[in-house]
Amino acid sequence: MFQPEMSQNIANMSGQVIRDILKLTQQPDVISFAGGMPPTDALPHEALREISGLAFEKYGREVLQYGTSEGFLPLREFIVKWMAKKGVKAELEEVIVTSGSQQGIDLMAKAFLNQDDRVIMEKPTYLTAIQIFQLYGASFLFGDSDENGIVPSSLQQISKHSTNKLLYLVPNFQNPTGVTLSQDRRKELPGMMAELKLVLVEDDPYGDLVYDDNHNGPIKAHDQDQRVVYLGSFSKIISPGLRVGFAVAPEAIIEKLVIGKQSSDVHTCNLAQAMIYEFCAGGLLEPHLESLKNQYRKKRDLMLEVMDRHFPRSVSWNKPGGGLFIWVQLPAGKTAQGLLKEAVKEKVAFITGECFYVGGGGSNTLRLNFSNASSAQIEEGISRLGKVMHTYLA
Numbered sequence: 370m371f372q373p374e375m376s377q378n379i380a381n382m383s384g385q386v387i388r389d390i391l392k393l394t395q396q397p398d399v400i401s402f403a404g405g406m407p408p409t410d411a412l413p414h415e416a417l418r419e420i421s422g423l424a425f426e427k428y429g430r431e432v433l434q435y436g437t438s439e440g441f442l443p444l445r446e447f448i449v450k451w452m453a454k455k456g457v458k459a460e461l462e463e464v465i466v467t468s469g470s471q472q473g474i475d476l477m478a479k480a481f482l483n484q485d486d487r488v489i490m491e492k493p494t495y496l497t498a499i500q501i502f503q504l505y506g507a508s509f510l511f512g513d514s515d516e517n518g519i520v521p522s523s524l525q526q527i528s529k530h531s532t533n534k535l536l537y538l539v540p541n542f543q544n545p546t547g548v549t550l551s552q553d554r555r556k557e558l559p560g561m562m563a564e565l566k567l568v569l570v571e572d573d574p575y576g577d578l579v580y581d582d583n584h585n586g587p588i589k590a591h592d593q594d595q596r597v598v599y600l601g602s603f604s605k606i607i608s609p610g611l612r613v614g615f616a617v618a619p620e621a622i623i624e625k626l627v628i629g630k631q632s633s634d635v636h637t638c639n640l641a642q643a644m645i646y647e648f649c650a651g652g653l654l655e656p657h658l659e660s661l662k663n664q665y666r667k668k669r670d671l672m673l674e675v676m677d678r679h680f681p682r683s684v685s686w687n688k689p690g691g692g693l694f695i696w697v698q699l700p701a702g703k704t705a706q707g708l709l710k711e712a713v714k715e716k717v718a719f720i721t722g723e724c725f726y727v728g729g730g731g732s733n734t735l736r737l738n739f740s741n742a743s744s745a746q747i748e749e750g751i752s753r754l755g756k757v758m759h760t761y762l763a
C-alpha cells in the first residue's frame with residue numbers, strides 16, 4: 370500500500386478520538402453524552418431560513434462575491450458593540466471574523482508558533498486546541514488548576530524561556546471540566562503576561578450559556594497591556610454549522626491573523642456572516658439565548674438529579690454554572706475507558722477524560738454533555754450508565 374511521506378507534525382496524529390466519538394453519536398440507538406452540540410431541534414431553523422432569503426434580497430449578488438478577510442463589515446460592527454456590553458472596548462480594526470472560534474485558535478498558532486515553541490495550558494483542556502497546537506509543532510507546559518480555574522502563581526513557577534509563546538485558556542465553563550475562572554484571577558492574569566512574555570488566548574465559546582447568577586466578564590476586559598486575544602463563537606448560541614466566530618485582538622495581531630486567513634480560506638462564507646448578522650441585529654439573539662439557557666438549565670438540573678439517584682456513592686462530579694458539560698471522577702484505580710466498553714454494550718456513550726490530557730492522566734475521569742440528549746434520553750441514559758457503574762465499580 371502507498372505510504373505517503375507526511376509532515377512530522379501530522380504523521381504522529383491519528384484523529385482517532387474524534388472519529389470514534391462521531392461514530393458513536395451517529396448510531397441511532399445509542400444515547401450519546403459524548404459530543405458538545407446543541408440538540409438539532411433547538412437550532413433556529415425557521416428564522417434562519419427566512420433570514421437567508423432576506424440576506425439575498427438585501428445584499429444582492431454581493432453576497433456571492435469574494436469578501437474581505439477581516440469579515441463582513443456590519444457583523445464586525447455588531448461584534449464591537451456586543452463586546453462593549455461585555456466590558457471590552459475594541460475598535461473595528463481589532464476584530465476579525467473567523468470560520469468558528471476553532472479557526473481563531475488555528476490562526477493564533479499560525480501567527481505565533483515556530484517548531485518547538487511552547488504553549489501553556491490547563492490540564493485537562495480542549496482536545497482540538499491541543500491538536501491544533503501540536504500540528505504547528507508546539508510543545509506544552511501546564512499551569513496548576515483548581516475549582517477556580519488556572520492558578521496565576523503557578524505560572525510564575527514555569528521556567529521563563531523565549532520560546533514560551535501562548536497561554537491558552539477557556540475561562541468559562543471549561544471544556545471538558547465545566548470549571549470557571551474566578552473574577553480576581555481574571556483581573557490578575559493580563560497584568561502578568563508582559564513579564565512572562567506571553568499572549569493570552571481567551572477562548573470563550575460558552576460565556577453566554579450561563580444558568581446561575583453571578584457571571585464574570587471576559588479576561589480581555591482587564592487587558593491594559595494589549596496582551597489578550599479574545600476568541601468568540603456563534604456556534605453554541607446560534608448554529609455550529611454556519612461556522613462563524615471571531616477574534617478581538619490588538620491591531621498588530623489582527624494584521625497577522627488576516628494574512629493567515631488569506632492563505633486558509635480567504636474569508637468566512639459571506640452568506641453565513643450576513644445571516645448571523647441579521648439574526649443578531651434583528652433582535653433575535655437575546656430571546657433565542659434565553660430559550661437555550663432555559664432548556665439547558667433544565668437539562669443540567671435533570672442530569673444532576675438523575676446522576677444523584679443512580680450513580681454509586683464512590684463517584685463524584687461538579688455542578689457547572691453554565692456551558693455544556695459535567696465532569697465526573699471515578700474512584701482511583703478504575704478507568705473511564707473500561708467503563709466506556711461496558712457502557713457501549715448498554716448503548717450509552719460518553720467521552721473519556723484522558724483525551725483531554727496531553728501526555729497521559731485523567732484515566733478515571735469522564736465528560737458528560739447535557740445539551741444534546743432529550744430529557745427522556747437523559748433519564749434513560751444516565752440510569753443505564755448508573756447500572757453499568759454499579760457493576761463495573763463493584
Ligand SMILES: Cc1ncc(COP(=O)(O)O)c(C=O)c1O
Nearest residue numbers: 469470471495539544602604614
Ligand atoms: C473550548 C472550545 N473552543 C472552541 C470550540 C470550537 O468552536 P467553533 O464551532 O466556534 O469552531 C469548541 C467547540 O466545541 C470548544 O469547546
